Amino acid sequence: MTPEFLARDAALVAVDLLGAYLTVRGAGGRIVETEAYAPDDPASHSFRGPGARNATMFGQPGRAYVYLSYGIHLCLNVVCAPGHAVLIRAIEPTKGLDLMAARRGTHDPRKLCSGPGRIGQALGLTLADDGAVFGQGGFDLLPGPAPAAILTGPRIGISRAAAVPWRFGVEGSACLSRRFQLAEHSAAGGPGALGRATLEKRPGGASARHEGGGEE
Secondary structure, three states: OOHHHHOOOHHHHHHHOOOOEEEEOOEEEEEEEEEEEOOOOOOEOOOOOOOOOOHHHHOOOOEEEEEEEOOOEEEEEEEOOOOOEEEEEEEEEEEOHHHHHHHHOOOOHHHHOEOHHHHHHHOOOOHHHOOOEOOEOOEEEEOOOOOOEEEEEOOOOOOOOOOOOOEEEEOOOOOOOEEEEOOOEEEOOOOOOOOOOEEEEOOOOOOOOOOOOEOO
């Protein structure tokens, strides 16, 4: 995916990334869940403007914004327009399965990359990966078939702008970090009406503290 394609509002890119293939140094898979964060969004790291920690969010589109959440988990975001980023919340693993299983301590594909913290561990991310360019150095982001249907709902683990329905998922995926309930369905390729959804924790899913692109 080109920087020009990604240089848009995060809420648009977050939908268009569903179904795309993301790999880091040979491990990864199909993106099935995302969240959008924008500079006018009180839940976003970019809300108060650029700084040392979030500088990548205000840089070139098509880079990886990687940061440590709660001092524990590394989260991966795709930088879009200045101050906009898309948090990768869940991936259906397709490449580097043995490597990811060794890092995660499980061979269950539903537990390899279902949640931002799990993704960071499975892909072997480090803080040195912040600012990495997709398409270079082992970071790849390639188009894939658009989902037949997309689910929308509020983002997870935030207290500000908590009702904004900027969480998106591929309907029917077994690798979502949490279920969408009463969510609106939209045609593939667009966010539709972005209706609210009530979220229910998926058994064995990632903790709500493992969020990224947004507040802590």
